[in-house]
Amino acid sequence: MKRYFINHPVFRIIAPVIYGILIYLLILLINNSIAQVNEIFSSQEVYIFIALTAFTFESCRLIIILFRRYEQNNPTRFYLPLQIISSTGISVGLVMLCLTLYFAYAVGFSMSDTQTILFTAIFSVTALLYNILYLSHYYLQKENTLKLQSEMQQREILEMEMNEFQQDINPDLLYESLENLIGIMYRDIDKAEEYIDSLASAYRYVLTNRHQEIVPLSAEIDAAKNLIRILNEKYFGQLKFDYTLDGATDDARLIPGSLPIVLESIIRNSIITRFEPFSINCYLEDDYMVIQSRLNDRLISYSGSKTAFARLQKSYSLYSDLPLIQVKAYQDSYIKIPVLKVEEAVATNK
Structure with a gap:
């Protein structure tokens, strides 16, 4: 797992910041016009969405690591669907719990049904995108590994043929x-x-x-x-x-x-x-x-x-x-x- 980009410190620091800001702007634009964004923009809320994005990414990453370790010892064809469903469900559930607590204790009122559906949809898509990024890198690396193994085998064959030729020539x-x-x-x-x-x-x-x-x-x-x-x-x-x-x-x-x-x-x-x-x-x-x-x-x-x-x-x-x-x-x-x-x-x- 160390070789995957999701474990790189730079990605883990920068990605939540960029993605959290984009999510916050998207939510503002859904319910308001572009002209109103400057008026209702809140830096505190930006930090909250960055934190929630980081929380989503990290929870998905930990679940993927756990599934990878389990899959190495108990390979199964249902590994990928279970990983995607589990990481999405758990991360979205934890994020919604954090939002519920934030609205109850910081804002002073509970979320509406529309807000609940909107936040659930956004962070579900976030978790799915995170899994897609991981899987794309996983299969790309797997393909590259197979190509490297094939090249290594060809190299060994060439070296063996060269050694045999040298033995023949003496x-x-x-x-x-x-x-x-x-x-x-x-x-x-x-x-x-x-x-x-x-x-x-x-x-x-x-x-x-x-x-x-x-x-x-x-x-x-x-x-x-x-x-x-x-x-x-x-x-x-x-x-x-x-x-x-x-x-x-x-x-x-x-x-x-x-x-x-x-x-x-x-x-x-x-x-x-x-x-x-x-x-x-x-x-x-x-x-x-x-x-x-x-x-x-x-x-x-x-x-x-x-x-x-x-x-x-x-x-x-x-x-x-x-x-x-x-x-x-x-x-x-x-x-x-x-x-x-x-x-x-x-x-x-x-």
């Missing part, structure tokens, strides 16, 4: 490869050409299969071998990748980029020296592809690993009930990727 690998390429060009032009071919193949694989849901195991193995060739330039040629696909079937699939993402995460989170080979073994076990490596973690883990695994886990949850598993046992680290099976219906001609 800027860390690209920059490192370009730096390595500069060093190779000074030593061996032929090797630099081979390195460029490997780098181009890696990104061609990413871009080609970007919109593919699943790819064969063999394609992922080829992409993994290509990644090892690229990274070996940085890690002194000590990266060894061995794989066996015994028991693999033609319908076995992986999500594109799964194996390269896992291998890069393992390599970037391990201490690798020029004095000892770092071997990574890949094999099938039950419904998983297992990636095994020696446990030799770095002191500070690679920042993109958690994001990459979370993305893989979310992707595989759409296709399989089997989770992505990470296990560290004894001196080895195991990462298990669910192998997806493609079921094809074979039509038989009878």
Whole structure:
């Protein structure tokens, strides 16, 4: 409720003053001509109508606040009619009580039936106008909130797509490869050409299969071998990748980029020296592809690993009930990727 204009101090001070003066002038013009207004105008009565207007506004505001709190805990479709009827009836009743007391004790006589009807009509319209102002602001703000929520959702979608695009492009690998390429060009032009071919193949694989849901195991193995060739330039040629696909079937699939993402995460989170080979073994076990490596973690883990695994886990949850598993046992680290099976219906001609 704090964000609504009816709670703003400026509105609560200025609106009753302006509206009270207008009401008083309206009442004078109903029973008198314009020429007579100057003669019967009373500043005391103006103050009374300003006070009555402020009393009407404040009573309506308090009733709206009470109804808003009640409606949040007990939503009902009759909320708005009840709010309008209650705020109008209570505020008009209180104002008429104040006028009755004013006429009885200050003026010295009671109101006539005509005056009672006139005051009741005017302050009923006042309460209704106050509710209309509130409701117009309420629905305008509600519409703006929905638009803001829609824009926030679109922004989140764009950010997610941008993050996915950055994950696909893998800027860390690209920059490192370009730096390595500069060093190779000074030593061996032929090797630099081979390195460029490997780098181009890696990104061609990413871009080609970007919109593919699943790819064969063999394609992922080829992409993994290509990644090892690229990274070996940085890690002194000590990266060894061995794989066996015994028991693999033609319908076995992986999500594109799964194996390269896992291998890069393992390599970037391990201490690798020029004095000892770092071997990574890949094999099938039950419904998983297992990636095994020696446990030799770095002191500070690679920042993109958690994001990459979370993305893989979310992707595989759409296709399989089997989770992505990470296990560290004894001196080895195991990462298990669910192998997806493609079921094809074979039509038989009878």
